[in-house]
Amino acid sequence: MLAWLKKKTAERVEMEKAACAAVDANPYVFKRVKKLQRRSFYRRWGLRLAFSLAATGVTTAAPDLVSQPLDQHMAGKGLQDGLQQHFATKDIRVYHRRNPLMPFHLAGQAARISWQDSSGYFFKPLVASFSYASGLVMGFGGVVLPSALDAYSIADGMPLDKRQCFIRPPARVTSAVLFESFTGLAAKDVADDQAKDIERYYYQLVMAHEARHCDQDKQLSASAVHEIDADLVADRLTAGMLPEADRQGYREYWANLRLIGAVVGQDAGHYSTIGLRRGTITPLQALQDASAVKKLIDVLRDAESKNPNFGRGMTSLERRYHLSRKLLNVPGVDDRELRQKAVGFVEAVLVMNELADGGVITTEHEKVASQIDFGWLTRQGSFALPQQEQRPAPTATPQARPAA
Numbered sequence: 001m002l003a004w005l006k007k008k009t010a011e012r013v014e015m016e017k018a019a020c021a022a023v024d025a026n027p028y029v030f031k032r033v034k035k036l037q038r039r040s041f042y043r044r045w046g047l048r049l050a051f052s053l054a055a056t057g058v059t060t061a062a063p064d065l066v067s068q069p070l071d072q073h074m075a076g077k078g079l080q081d082g083l084q085q086h087f088a089t090k091d092i093r094v095y096h097r098r099n100p101l102m103p104f105h106l107a108g109q110a111a112r113i114s115w116q117d118s119s120g121y122f123f124k125p126l127v128a129s130f131s132y133a134s135g136l137v138m139g140f141g142g143v144v145l146p147s148a149l150d151a152y153s154i155a156d157g158m159p160l161d162k163r164q165c166f167i168r169p170p171a172r173v174t175s176a177v178l179f180e181s182f183t184g185l186a187a188k189d190v191a192d193d194q195a196k197d198i199e200r201y202y203y204q205l206v207m208a209h210e211a212r213h214c215d216q217d218k219q220l221s222a223s224a225v226h227e228i229d230a231d232l233v234a235d236r237l238t239a240g241m242l243p244e245a246d247r248q249g250y251r252e253y254w255a256n257l258r259l260i261g262a263v264v265g266q267d268a269g270h271y272s273t274i275g276l277r278r279g280t281i282t283p284l285q286a287l288q289d290a291s292a293v294k295k296l297i298d299v300l301r302d303a304e305s306k307n308p309n310f311g312r313g314m315t316s317l318e319r320r321y322h323l324s325r326k327l328l329n330v331p332g333v334d335d336r337e338l339r340q341k342a343v344g345f346v347e348a349v350l351v352m353n354e355l356a357d358g359g360v361i362t363t364e365h366e367k368v369a370s371q372i373d374f375g376w377l378t379r380q381g382s383f384a385l386p387q388q389e390q391r392p393a394p395t396a397t398p399q400a401r402p403a404a
Contacts, residue, residue: 052104052136059105066102067093067166070211078196079204086237088160089214094167094207097146103139106154109166110135113156117218148172149181153210157218165214173202175253182261183317183352185360201241201250208234223269224290225283231258231272232281251276256348259293263324263345264317266301268294273344292337296345299327299338303374310371318361321349323372325365332378 059066071084073094084092095102114131118124142150148171155165171177175198176187212230220226235251242250255276262271268290275281275289303323304311311319324342327333353360 055104056108106139107135153213182257208237228272228275326372330374
């Protein structure tokens, strides 16, 4: 059977080569074929564009085809506390995760928001078109290759009483899912939560976080402010779902993963650990915390480039753990905020390592610390200008006297 298929494929290839050769040899036929190919190309893409725009229009006019109101969605998950009442945006809806029409609605929302936010007769349609295409790609990516924690929200900038917001919900959220999403490691050694009340707690935490994004001031561009605000609101809206001691433990787990995800994922904008532990924060504090984490990320990234042979075979998480521990013992590193973030990151990794039964840190720090060079970080003169060449001062040449 396989030999027969190979034979037929070879015959078809030869026939196509012969047909192409015949077309190329006749100029009239060549031009005719090229014209038909262009027509076919334009027809195919015209039909695709027409279908895409039609699907976008239908789903925008009838959002029930791809989504449902927030409270209805939460009730279907066994969470009937009226989450909608806690938010000023009155039209919050939740997408169906695997609905094949959802990407068209998402693309339409993205284009509409871009149109509202941009200006200029030429710039508005250009940005809206790009946003529409990006929305389609993101939407179909989530439908075809979804991950458990690919949750997000998309809201326009209208006044809150007229604002529309659509949330892409997560799938099943457990401690193991969170571990994998934030650390990038397999959670085979992390005990999964089988208790339904814990799973509901995590689900409401994520949904409340995304719903809070619907209410936020769209004029503020600092993601750190938005993320910590959403985390704090979500934490308050999960109060009472678990015994307080258990809730504090799971909140601390979430806070540790937030720090790990920021450092390993190089995403200081989603850092909210200190704010969760404080229970409150100002926008200025959020920006300062994110700035300190960004500084730690930059130092670790540079340390990896300065130590290219260190950590081969290690995960990015373990490598940055060892670099952070070494950083704490480097003489001259007296930046208090930088040290605090490094200490917090090391402690968070150690907690995850214990929960994973040693599956995170596989090499003792004492065995590899001597391989790390941080001397470049505090060395004086690293940015000194090159010394100018020292030339002897010219000596005056005595002038000959004119003859008397």
